[in-house]
Structure formats: structure tokens, C-alpha cells
């Protein structure tokens with residue numbers, strides 16, 4: 001009871017919605033003292049003052065209702081086509097990534113910003129590591145000891161950075177080189193054994209930190225953390241997915257392997273607000289695009305959506 005009360009107190013401090021908050025106490029072994037660190041360094045940042053207090057959505061275990069609440073907060077799912085719709089959201093679930101880009105260590109960093117219907121989503125990936133990998137077997141092909149270690153949220157493909165557990169997402173007007181900003185970003189993690197092993201740090205267009213937000217732990221299960229602002233202020237997101245990179249010689253702390261182990265974590269769905277050109281908060285281009293294609297909002301007619309698309 002003490003732990004649950006403390007968790008609700010922490011939720012109130014964070015401004016987590018009740019829908020999301022209801023899921024947080026399901027996180028096993030997430031003690032209240034650690035949970036207080038879920039919202040780390042935003043308070044001291046001028047960026048936060050300029051951007052207002054965000055809504056934070058965090059859950060572990062059964063994360064579905066929290067993700068639905070986050071989707072509702074971000075707005076309608078836009079089709080995967082070039083240009084900004086000025087509002088709503090985009091998603092990446094990796095699941096329709098073609099076979100030739102799956103289970104390789106050089107998944108294209110600009111795959112989801114290419115000016116192609118189905119791919120254009122305004123997200124460019126970077127990493128201090130050597131590349132990116134999309135897997136259709138939760139990375140068992142990379143290391144057989146991972147069997148049963150990781151799970152997908154959306155079947156069946158998942159994602160990691162190669163050679164480093166850190167990566168970043170930069171936003172662009174989808175399918176263009178025009179820098180953009182979003183109302184927020186959320187990501188699903190799998191096998192967060194310890195609080196602090198998975199997090200997102202958001203930055204505004206001037207490079208100011210808006211805060212670091214930790215994913216609750218759920219060993220062997222799924223975790224989610226998502227943040228949303230009222231305005232499109234998030235230009236870049238740094239993601240920490242585990243304490244070490246996955247690889248043939250890298251083992252999770254829950255494995256039976258002798259030798260050094262680390263809390264390894266993988267990623268699944270990315271959800272984020274529609275990228276809007278920086279300095280164009282009034283959705284001029286997006287509004288014109290949306291109004292020119294009014295039937296393209298919501299469930300896309302081309303059959304490529306966040307659930308069934310890439």
C-alpha cells in the first residue's frame with residue numbers, strides 16, 4: 001500500500017493522466033524512491049519554462065491502455081505520406097519493413113524520412129554506434145541466448161541501435177530536409193529489468209533539454225514512456241535502450257551466461273506528434289495539405305497505417 005500511495009503521489013507530481021497513472025502501479029519492483037527519478041532534470045531547464053509542463057504517460061506490464069491514452073492525446077493517425085498535416089500523429093511499428101532490410105546491421109537511418117508514400121514519416125535516426133537493426137525474431141538470430149528474453153508489442157518486428165544502446169530521433173517535415181518539431185514522443189521498450197536502463201530525453205529546436213523521462217521496469221515484459229506538450233516544441237529525442245548494446249557476445253543480466261552481463265533492452269513502437277516545420281507553429285503547409293486531402297486523415301485508404309504499415 002505504501003508503495004502504491006507513493007506511486008500515485010509521484011503521478012500527481014508528474015501530471016500523468018489518470019488513465020496512464022492507473023497502469024504505473026502494475027510495474028513490479030519499481031520502488032517509489034526510484035520512481036521519483038522518472039522525471040529527472042526538466043525543472044531546471046529554461047526550455048521547460050518556455051514549453052510548459054508536459055503530460056507524461058508511463059506504464060509497465062499491460063501497457064495497452066496507456067498507449068491508447070497517449071494516441072488520443074497526440075491526435076489522429078496520419079497517413080504515411082510526404083508533407084506535414086499540421087496536427088495528429090505518426091507511428092513506426094517496424095512490422096512491414098521489407099525482408100531485405102530486416103536482420104541486417106545497416107537498416108537505413110533515413111528509411112522513415114524518404115520521400116516515398118509508405119515511408120515518409122519525418123523521423124531520422126542517429127546513433128553513436130555503427131547502425132540500426134530491425135529484427136523479426138526479437139534478435140535471437142543475433143544471439144541465441146536472447147530466446148525468450150525480449151517481446152514485441154506489435155508483431156513481429158522490433159528495433160535496436162547496433163554497437164551502442166543510445167540513439168536519437170530528429171524530426172523533419174515528412175519526406176523533406178526541412179527541420180521540424182513535434183508535440184511529443186513515446187516508445188515501447190522490452191525487458192527493462194531496472195529503472196534507469198531505458199529513457200527518453202527531449203530537446204527543443206535550440207538544443208535545450210526539456211527533460212529526461214524514464215521507462216518503468218518490467219523484467220521480461222513491456223514498458224512504455226511517452227511525453228506530450230501542448231505545442232510542437234520537441235525537435236530531437238535521445239533514447240537510451242539498455243545499459244549495453246546487443247550482440248553475439250553481449251548477455252542480459254537475466255541470462256544464465258557466466259561473465260559480464262548488462263541490462264539489455266530492445267525497442268518497438270515509436271509514437272510522436274505530427275512533425276511541423278520549426279517556426280511554423282501555425283499549420284500553414286499542413287493545413288493546406290490536409291484540406292487538399294480531407295479523406296487522407298485518419299485510417300489511410302492506402303492500407304498503410306501505424307498498425308499494419310512499417
Ligand SMILES: [Ca+2]
Nearest residue numbers: 093154157268
Ligand atoms: Ca513491432
Ligand SMILES: [Ca+2]
Nearest residue numbers: 191193263264
Ligand atoms: Ca534486460
